[in-house]
Amino acid sequence: MGYDVARIRSGFPSLASGWAHFDGPGGTQTPRAVGDAIAAVLTGPLSNRGSTGESERNAEAAVHGFRTAMGELLNVHPRGIVHGRSATQLAYDFSRHLAKDWGPGDEVIVTRLDHDSNIRPWVQAAERVGATVRWADFDPDTGELPVEAVAGLLTERTRLVAVTAASNLIGTIPDVAAIASAAHDAGALVYADGVHATAHELPDLASLGADFFSCSPYKFLGPHCGVLAARPDLLESISPDKLLASTNAVPERFEFGTLPYEQLAGVTAAVEVLAAFVAPSSTGIASIDALHADAAGSRRARLVASYRALHAHERRLLARLEGGLADLPGVTVHSRAARRTPTLLLTFAGRAASDVTARLAEERVLAPSSHFYALEASRRLGLGDEGGLRVGLAPYTDDDDVERLLAGLAAALA
Structure with missing residues (x-):
């Protein structure tokens, strides 16, 4: 079955308003299936996570479903999936976590192509510890960010390169894999902002080469929140400030306070909607039941076909x-x-x-x-x-x- 846009549109109640929406880069419309998933968890038996009662098990299932779905979308282990209030919040959090090991003489590279949420947290973190910020420029005539613009700034003192996986302003998709390869050769980490990219290009953290990859589900049909993906072993090496009684397990050590279980269920449903763009039947994407009915084969394989x-x-x-x-x-x-x-x-x-x-x-x-x-x-x-x-x-x-x-x-x- 091919891409049936009428079938896809039928799952979005907001489109009945008659507006033609070209504001997707700022946040897409939300399918009914996502709203239903949020409501089902929020109004069903729900408690803090545990295994004693149904309400506790529902919370556990929401967390597990979210990490599994985002892991399949980004092609990373579920233990490498961190929930955050927004991609901006996650960038600020991780800039503070990582900057604990920076000092005078260390260097950070940011680009002028990026959204400010992948610039200012790193600039401010570097300034606090006396590290140097180096700016990679893009060509305003072509919109291109050449690999050399970043690679030429790398030294043995570079600690991190922050680069967009796609510009939210002009759409440019830099060669992050080549940038990451050069950064790793210099001993630096790479933090890729995938907020805009994930809505259009199926991410693969392994092939992209970035150490950290952030995205925002509300840019691809989900609720408002942020997600960070990284290798679990890399997350194990980072020690955030946290409450004494909170777990030190990864990825929970980076998630402060009780998770919004209903929101996590909405993200899982959004990933399932993405995977159902090319479906074996014409049941549409209007309901959770329809999504489950069409969910044949592995979700990653269906995501590949849908994208x-x-x-x-x-x-x-x-x-x-x-x-x-x-x-x-x-x-x-x-x-x-x-x-x-x-x-x-x-x-x-x-x-x-x-x-x-x-x-x-x-x-x-x-x-x-x-x-x-x-x-x-x-x-x-x-x-x-x-x-x-x-x-x-x-x-x-x-x-x-x-x-x-x-x-x-x-x-x-x-």
């Missing part, structure tokens, strides 16, 4: 969108890298991007304008702190959405 189909769907729509944009006067597309996600940053001659966003909203087309916290990238592109209008494709985007966007842009620019 392959999603990639083809998004590439086709992106080609149609870019062709239409080329016919519009005064539009500059800043997303130009050879390998990138279906995310476009646009500016307009003589018009503020925010004004175009407002005009599109009159047609119930949502395409926000901002720097989207990729402040360094926006400034490097010459867009200052205003940024541009960002268009992002999502699994539920269809041809009608694209035509409505193009028509809205044409009207706004007329």
Whole structure:
């Protein structure tokens, strides 16, 4: 069965609003199956984790299901999956954990392509201990971050390289594997921000080569939270500050307080929705029961097939969108890298991007304008702190959405 976008859209109650959503890079719409999974755990028998009663076992099952599902999505052992409130919070946490071993003379590399959540925590941690921050630049004309831009900064004193797996502003997908290889040769760790990438490219921590990989399920159909993945043995080597009575087991030693079990169940359901894009039947993705009915074969294998189909769907729509944009006067597309996600940053001659966003909203087309916290990238592109209008494709985007966007842009620019 191929990629049936109508079938996929049927699982998203919010799409009945009539809005065409191009705001996916900031957070996707949520399928009914995810909301049902959250409600089922939250309103069912639920206590703190344990094995005595059903309510305790339900909490245990939610945690186990979450770690298993995210482990299969990211291709990492479940013991390497850490839950956090957000990817930003996780970056701040781990910057503090790792900086305990840094000092004057040590070096950290960040890039101007990254979201600020993968820049500022490392910059601030380095400043606190007197370490040096080195900046890797990208080419504003092409949007590319060459491997050499990072590798050329590495020394024997480099402790960590922070790099995005895909730019949330212009979609650029750097060669993280090559960057990680060079960093490891220099004895440095690599922290990859996969928040934007995970929505479009199926991650594989082993082949990517990064030591740490963060993502946010609400960018790929799930609830608002953050996830960090790493090898369990690497996590074992890191000692966070924690409460005396809390466990020292990995990954729980990094998760402070009681986990939100209902949220974990929602993440598990989101991964199952992703794995059901290419399904053996036409039952849709509207319910948990439908997902279970279609869950044939290993989830990782189904994820591989689903992402392959999603990639083809998004590439086709992106080609149609870019062709239409080329016919519009005064539009500059800043997303130009050879390998990138279906995310476009646009500016307009003589018009503020925010004004175009407002005009599109009159047609119930949502395409926000901002720097989207990729402040360094926006400034490097010459867009200052205003940024541009960002268009992002999502699994539920269809041809009608694209035509409505193009028509809205044409009207706004007329």
